[in-house]
Amino acid sequence: MTRYWVFLVAACFGCSGGETPTFNRDIAPIVFHNCAPCHRPAGPAPFDLLSYENVSARAEQIAFVTETRYMPPWKPKRSYGSFAGERGLSAEQIATIRRWVERGKQEGQSADLPPLPRWESEWELGQPDLIASMTSAYTLRADGPDIFRNFAIPLPVDSTRYVKALEFRPGNARIVHHATMMIDRSGAARRRDGRDGAPGFDGMSFGEAEDADGHFLGWTQGKTPYPGSDSLAWRLDPGTDLLLQLHMLPTGKEESIEARVGLFFADAPPKRRPAMLRLGRKDIDIPAGASDHWIRDAYRLPVDVEVLTIYPHAHYLGREIQAYAELPNGEREWLIWIEDWDFNWQDDYRFAAPVFLPAGATLVMEYAYDNSAQNPRQPHDPPVRVRYGLHSTDEMGDLTLQILPRRSEDLERLRRDFYRKWLGQEIDGYKKLLEADPQDWDTHHTLAMFYMRSGQRPLALEHFELALEYNPDYPEAHVNFGIALAQGREWEQAVAHFERALQSNPDFAEAHFNLGLMLEMLGRSAEAKPHFDAVIRQRPDMAEAIQQRLAKLRR
Amino acid sequence: MLVAILASLLLVGCRPDPPKALDLAGNPVDPFVNRAPAAVLLFVQTDCPISNRYAPTIARLHARFQPQGVAFYLVYPDRREDADAIRGHGQEYGLPGQALRDVQHALVKRVGATVTPEAVVLGERGNIVYRGRIDDRYMALDQMRPQPTRNDLANALEAALAGRPPDPSATEAIGCFIADLQ
Numbered sequence: 014m015t016r017y018w019v020f021l022v023a024a025c026f027g028c029s030g031g032e033t034p035t036f037n038r039d040i041a042p043i044v045f046h047n048c049a050p051c052h053r054p055a056g057p058a059p060f061d062l063l064s065y066e067n068v069s070a071r072a073e074q075i076a077f078v079t080e081t082r083y084m085p086p087w088k089p090k091r092s093y094g095s096f097a098g099e100r101g102l103s104a105e106q107i108a109t110i111r112r113w114v115e116r117g118k119q120e121g122q123s124a125d126l127p128p129l130p131r132w133e134s135e136w137e138l139g140q141p142d143l144i145a146s147m148t149s150a151y152t153l154r155a156d157g158p159d160i161f162r163n164f165a166i167p168l169p170v171d172s173t174r175y176v177k178a179l180e181f182r183p184g185n186a187r188i189v190h191h192a193t194m195m196i197d198r199s200g201a202a203r204r205r206d207g208r209d210g211a212p213g214f215d216g217m218s219f220g221e222a223e224d225a226d227g228h229f230l231g232w233t234q235g236k237t238p239y240p241g242s243d244s245l246a247w248r249l250d251p252g253t254d255l256l257l258q259l260h261m262l263p264t265g266k267e268e269s270i271e272a273r274v275g276l277f278f279a280d281a282p283p284k285r286r287p288a289m290l291r292l293g294r295k296d297i298d299i300p301a302g303a304s305d306h307w308i309r310d311a312y313r314l315p316v317d318v319e320v321l322t323i324y325p326h327a328h329y330l331g332r333e334i335q336a337y338a339e340l341p342n343g344e345r346e347w348l349i350w351i352e353d354w355d356f357n358w359q360d361d362y363r364f365a366a367p368v369f370l371p372a373g374a375t376l377v378m379e380y381a382y383d384n385s386a387q388n389p390r391q392p393h394d395p396p397v398r399v400r401y402g403l404h405s406t407d408e409m410g411d412l413t414l415q416i417l418p419r420r421s422e423d424l425e426r427l428r429r430d431f432y433r434k435w436l437g438q439e440i441d442g443y444k445k446l447l448e449a450d451p452q453d454w455d456t457h458h459t460l461a462m463f464y465m466r467s468g469q470r471p472l473a474l475e476h477f478e479l480a481l482e483y484n485p486d487y488p489e490a491h492v493n494f495g496i497a498l499a500q501g502r503e504w505e506q507a508v509a510h511f512e513r514a515l516q517s518n519p520d521f522a523e524a525h526f527n528l529g530l531m532l533e534m535l536g537r538s539a540e541a542k543p544h545f546d547a548v549i550r551q552r553p554d555m556a557e558a559i560q561q562r563l564a565k566l567r568r
Numbered sequence: 569m570l571v572a573i574l575a576s577l578l579l580v581g582c583r584p585d586p587p588k589a590l591d592l593a594g595n596p597v598d599p600f601v602n603r604a605p606a607a608v609l610l611f612v613q614t615d616c617p618i619s620n621r622y623a624p625t626i627a628r629l630h631a632r633f634q635p636q637g638v639a640f641y642l643v644y645p646d647r648r649e650d651a652d653a654i655r656g657h658g659q660e661y662g663l664p665g666q667a668l669r670d671v672q673h674a675l676v677k678r679v680g681a682t683v684t685p686e687a688v689v690l691g692e693r694g695n696i697v698y699r700g701r702i703d704d705r706y707m708a709l710d711q712m713r714p715q716p717t718r719n720d721l722a723n724a725l726e727a728a729l730a731g732r733p734p735d736p737s738a739t740e741a742i743g744c745f746i747a748d749l750q
Contacts (some may be wrong), residue, residue, distance in 0.1 A: 034750060059617040070648065074745040083710045155662075156624035158714040187617075266661045329714065389707035394717035404716060475597035 019127045020409075034113040035121025036065045043106050043543035044068055045084050045130050050235060051528070053132065056461045057186035059233035063129060069118045079107045086235065086358050093350035094323070095365040098237050116428050130177035137238050138180050141275025143170065145255065151212045151269040152189055153261050159357075159405070164213040165202040166255040166274065176225070176433070178239060178277040181232040183259075185270045190260045190357060192272070194230035195222035196247075197254040201489065201554065217403040218455075222256040227287035229322055229361040229415060230255075239363065245287065245417075246250035246279035252554040261409075285421050287321060290431050293377050293411035295442015297328060297401040300404065301393075304385035305402050308410045310438075311377045322415035323349050328356050329390040330399060336412050341373040348376075348414075356405070367417065378412040391403040400449050401442055454484035458493070463498055473497055487519050488514040495527060507531055522551040530562055587672035591641065592651040597668055599641050599675070600694035606728040607639040608721070609675060610702075613684040614649050614657040616744035618709075622685045622702055623661035629702075630664040633725050638667030645684070646749045646750065647671035676746055683743035686719045689728050698724035700739030710741060 034040060045061050051058035062068050068075065078084040085100040113119070145381045147164050154160075183189035196233035205214045224230075226247035255274060257284045299306045318513040325334045325544035332353040342368070349362060370376075384396050393399070399408050418424050443460040447453065457480035465474035481487060499507040511528035514521055529544035549556050588596035588714035599607050610626055610724050612619045630640050642665045644654050654667050670676055679696055681690045689698035705715035 060615045066648070069748070070646070071745075071748050073748045077745070078709060081709075263621065263624075264617065265620035357710075357712070388711060389711040391717075392714045 025514050028387050032118060033116045034109050035119045035125065036068060036113070036448055037121035037123060038065065038125035039109055040068065040113050041065075041125075042127055043102065043110065045127060047100070047106075048075075049130055050132070055186065056132075057183065057189070059187060063494055065120050066397070067078070069120075069442060072114045072118050076111045077531040079110055088353070088355060088358055088360075088546045089352045089362060090350040090352055091535045093347040094362070094368075096362045097239075097365050098289075098363070099365075100235065129201070136180055136182070136275045138178055138240055138275070138277060141180065142174075142278040143168065143276040143528055144273060145169070145276070146273040147257070147271050148206075149212045149214065150269045153268045154263055155266050156263050156266075159190070160259075160261045161204075161217045161405070162213045162215060162259050162261065162336035163202065163219075164257045164259070164272075165206040166236075166257055167203070168255050168276065170249055170251055170252050170253075172247045172251065174276075175243075175279040175282055176276050177243055177246040177279040178241035178248050179230050179560045180238040180275045180277075181233070182273045182275070183567065184272045185268055186234070188261050188264055188268045188270060189232075189272065190234065191359065191364070192232040192260070194225075194232075194256045194274070195219045195256045195258075196225045196249075197222040197256045198250065198252070200252070200254070202256045203254050204518070205519070216333050216424065217257070217258070217405065219256060223439070226283075227289050227415060228377070229324060231324075231361045233358070233360045233501060235359065235533075241277070241279075244284045246283045246434060247348065248282070248389075249276070250554070251547040252552065256440055265271075284422060286415060287415050287417045288428050289413055290376070291411055291413045292376060292418055292528075293326075293409070294439070295401045295438060296445045297382075297399075297410055298406060299382050299384045299399045301396040301398050302385050304383050304387065306382040306384060307378070307379060308382070308514075310410075310412070311433055312431065313375045314372055314427075316372050316427050318370050318416045318423075319419065320348065320364060320370060320414055320416055321367050322361050322410075324359075324413040324415075324430065325351065325354075325362035325380075326359060326409055326411040326413070327348060327354055327382070329392050330382040330384050330388060330408050331380060331410070332383040333410075337377055338368075338370050339375040339377060341371060346370065346374075354380075361415075363497050369419075376414065378410075380410045382408060382410075401445055402449070402457075436463060438465065439463050452483045454480045454487060454490070455480070456464060457483065457488045458487065461490075462493060465493075470497060470501065475502075476554050485513075486517045488524060492521070493525050495531075497528075499531060504535060508535075520547075521546045524553060525551070526555060526559065529559070530566070533563065533566055572695045587674040589670040589675050591667040592654060592667055592669070596702065597641075597666070599639070599668070600668045600678075600690065601692050602639060602692075603691060604639040604691055605637045606633075606697075606725060607641065607690040608633075608689040608725065609641045609643050609679065609690070611643045611645060611676070611684045611686045611688075611746065612663070613644065613744055614653055616684045618706060618743040619684040620661060622664050625702055626685075627662055627664055629722060629725070632696075633729075634664070634721070636727055636729055638729070642667045643670050643675050643681075644672055645676050645681070645746050646698035647668045663677050665670075673750055682746055683741050684746065685743050686741035686746075687724075689721070689724045690735070691728055697728050698737050699744070700736075701741040704739075 031292040048062045052062040054061050067322050079102055087100040147166055147167050181192055228247050292312055294308045294310055297308060331354040334354050336348040338346045340346055363518050369448040384399055387394055399410060440463050443456055444458045457476045461473045461476035474497055477490060480490045492508040495510035508531050511524050514524035525544040525547040529541040532541035543557050591597050599609060633642060642663055657668055685702060687702050688696060691697045702721045704718040705716040706712050724734035
């Protein structure tokens with residue numbers, strides 16, 4: 014009897030709570046503020062939620078997706094890290110929506126309707142100092158799996174500038190799920206762009222591109238652009254390209270996309286510079302069927318720091334993400350916890366206030382993977398052994414942190430200390446990649462470059478040779494192999510590889526540059542000259558480097 | 569005269585026509601009266617992204633099964649979508665099959681469709697042999713596989729053409745709620 018009584022009370026509490034909500038008074042304020050920023054005409058989300066008619070034609074669905082907290086999308090668990098721009102509804106707001114639906118979706122008094130929100134039709138941060146766009150529109154196919162495509166966007170400046178903010182405009186917002194941007198000062202991305210006959214190039218690798226002096230440049234649907242600050246701007250030199258990686262979802266028909274970026278310059282060079290630390294494992298190897306496979310990585314901070322932003326990354330098998338710091342006093346400071354990881358909603362999260370961590374604190378990441386058939390995002394049927402790799406059906410486990418040392422003079426110490434850890438981690442990972450695909454020329458080349466950086470030249474030479482055995486038409490590998498040979502005083506062989514690079518790509522400025530220097534060193538100045546001329550034609554910005562190197566050689 | 573008017577009023581009041589789906593010219597169509605060996609009703613919507621994402625799959629299924637005698641119907645249950653909007657949508661997404669407007673949800677109720685996109689396969693005698701998803705690409709609104717692993721509608725059509733019951737004969741479809749549209 015008592016049990017029934019309790020049940021009745023609970024049931025009545027649910028059904029009679031407050032008066033009947035109306036759209037104009039109770040629902041519009043919730044929807045306009047929390048849903049319409051994306052669900053609006055030309056917004057990134059499908060259909061607009063700006064009228065009674067449109068909201069009531071989705072009412073059950075809105076009640077359902079808010080109750081399950083699929084919408085508004087926000088993955089981190091609350092109060093395990095506090096972030097700028099957190100999205101979400103209160104339990105009370107969610108209950109109000111349900112009550113409105115159950116009580117007949119009343120429209121209410123028109124006087125109660127709040128004014129329609131307005132959005133900047135162009136740039137949210139104001140008029141940019143520089144606007145750059147994809148060099149030509151890309152056509153996305155109608156069907157099939159998601160596409161990752163990279164585009165080199167020239168950022169034309171005539172002198173060095175400092176960028177405090179970058180605003181991304183997807184153009185066709187509904188097909189771009191997220192965008193990640195890096196800086197390419199090498200020209201490598203520009204050379205790859207368009208080689209397969211369409212604008213851009215495929216894949217999830219950033220190649221030679223690097224982060225913008227320790228800054229994340231990312232965009233996801235619904236993200237508000239960050240205005241940045243003069244004191245933390247990044248350097249933009251003439252000749253730099255933005256490497257834009259778009260994650261696009263086919264919509265059922267062919268779509269055209271031409272994304273743009275707006276850059277906002279600071280008045281002066283930045284006073285401080287953050288570091289990007291990327292923890293992670295490249296030796297990921299998950300048995301088929303394993304439903305609870307964990308990886309862990311950790312790094313002990315050598316200096317006092319503030320953590321500004323955090324970017325966890327895994328693919329479809331990733332299930333849970335935990336990142337925290339173990340403080341010297343034994344306490345745990347949470348950085349982020351995502352219980353139901355979703356590759357499609359990855360993002361970089363900026364802390365609401367920088368998180369201070371003292372020297373001696375250890376950064377820890379622990380990720381769980383579900384490679385069983387029960388994982389609803391499982392890309393393989395039946396499940397197969399999955400290893401580290403850049404394809405979305407491989408796995409990754411990275412945690413990138415944007416970190417500002419408390420004292421600017423500690424930056425170099427932090428970077429050197431972390432570099433040692435990182436290099437070992439990269440070499441182990443690329444060796445693992447070769448186990449899975451021993452003939453991957455790109456991996457051999459990358460591994461060779463890492464061996465060069467860690468001072469293991471004989472191993473580097475071995476992998477350059479393998480890269481070129483599997484792909485003899487690989488100009489970048491010929492140039493880098495040539496440089497490695499030259500460092501071992503094998504001059505003639507170096508010359509041969511620079512020449513071979515030019516056979517594959519006659520406009521390759523780096524090949525002309527190195528060949529010119531090599532010939533100059535060998536006393537063949539007359540032969541060197543046309544190569545330097547070719548460099549200056551291709552890359553006027555390299556003229557100064559040529560003069561410096563020649564002056565050095567002649568001393 | 570007065571009697572005649574009264575009689576017709578009574579007729580309208582007492583025995584209303586049962587709601588019917590209409591083709592784009594406004595003529596009633598009953599896919600259950602069916603001379604084909606099998607028919608498929610695909611519940612779709614012009615602005616449901618999941619429904620739209622399946623357009624190429626629907627076109628492939630049509631290319632494969634229509635020559636074997638399967639009749640394809642695209643059923644639009646959203647009363648906000650008029651004939652012009654539906655025609656434009658069909659062209660934009662290359663959707664094959666006969667488009668029907670089901671604004672009174674006659675077909676929705678008769679077959680128990682819940683979301684767009686959802687498929688219902690009718691057998692030779694107009695009996696429902698399958699209802700549910702097209703494939704298992706979506707497992708929930710926020711759970712999507714890169715590629716489907718089960719092509720449930722294709723399997724159901726093969727079974728219907730072979731005259732055997734499909735296994736499974738019902739699955740849960742994921743998409744935009746039809747309940748909102750009434």
